[in-house]
Amino acid sequence: MLAPKVEGIPIPCTASALIMLSALRLYWSYAEAAGLAAGDLFKLWKGVFPVFHVVQKPHTVNGHTHLYTVIDHPGAVTIVPSRANRYGLIRQFRPAIDREILEFPAGTIDPPEPPLACAKRELSEETGLQAGQWIELGSFFLAPGYSSEFMHIFLAEAAEDEPAGAHPEANEEISPVEWWSLAELDAGAREGRIQDAKTLAALFLLHTHLRSHS
Numbered sequence: 001m002l003a004p005k006v007e008g009i010p011i012p013c014t015a016s017a018l019i020m021l022s023a024l025r026l027y028w029s030y031a032e033a034a035g036l037a038a039g040d041l042f043k044l045w046k047g048v049f050p051v052f053h054v055v056q057k058p059h060t061v062n063g064h065t066h067l068y069t070v071i072d073h074p075g076a077v078t079i080v081p082s083r084a085n086r087y088g089l090i091r092q093f094r095p096a097i098d099r100e101i102l103e104f105p106a107g108t109i110d111p112p113e114p115p116l117a118c119a120k121r122e123l124s125e126e127t128g129l130q131a132g133q134w135i136e137l138g139s140f141f142l143a144p145g146y147s148s149e150f151m152h153i154f155l156a157e158a159a160e161d162e163p164a165g166a167h168p169e170a171n172e173e174i175s176p177v178e179w180w181s182l183a184e185l186d187a188g189a190r191e192g193r194i195q196d197a198k199t200l201a202a203l204f205l206l207h208t209h210l211r212s213h214s
Contacts, residue, residue: 073149077119078106081159086179093173103196115152128166132158137205153202
């Protein structure tokens with residue numbers, strides 16, 4: 001099999017190289033959509049998108065060392081905005097699945113940014129909201145089979161509109177906040193209208209929090 005080429009550069013046909021090739025093609029498609037030069041990788045990875053590293057990690061099992069291809073991730077947050085016993089969802093277009101999806105606001109931590117600071121920033125950017133009280137509902141590894149991404153879930157209570165409104169990044173396509181009751185969220189999850197994993201996990205943690213404070 002001949003090695004594929006990226007911008008004229010031959011890439012070895014290993015599993016990790018093909019994963020990286022797919023990631024680069026996806027990032028370049030984002031770059032074109034954002035009006036960047038496809039080859040401007042430094043600006044693309046550092047200035048517009050979070051830095052995710054595809055790496056190979058050795059691990060010994062029964063005396064044999066194996067290489068595992070994984071994504072080294074800085075971590076992320078998901079925010080559950082709350083207002084008058086209703087909870088805020090957004091609809092965001094996700095290029096990986098080529099469609100819009102219902103989810104709670106979320107974003108990637110920009111190290112050394114603390115998770116709570118990231119949550120406040122992302123809530124403001126994606127929804128134009130600020131919260132009167134913040135509660136961490138829980139945290140978990142999102143996909144430990146291939147990624148180190150560690151997700152923090154926050155409840156943003158008494159959410160109010162900021163005068164400036166939402167100001168998502170140039171590459172983000174996000175609808176205004178929709179306020180759902182808890183029963184509507186449960187129905188959305190049960191009926192398959194909410195299919196985002198972090199949002200489903202956040203809903204479970206929200207229920208756990210509400211039961212413990214009832």
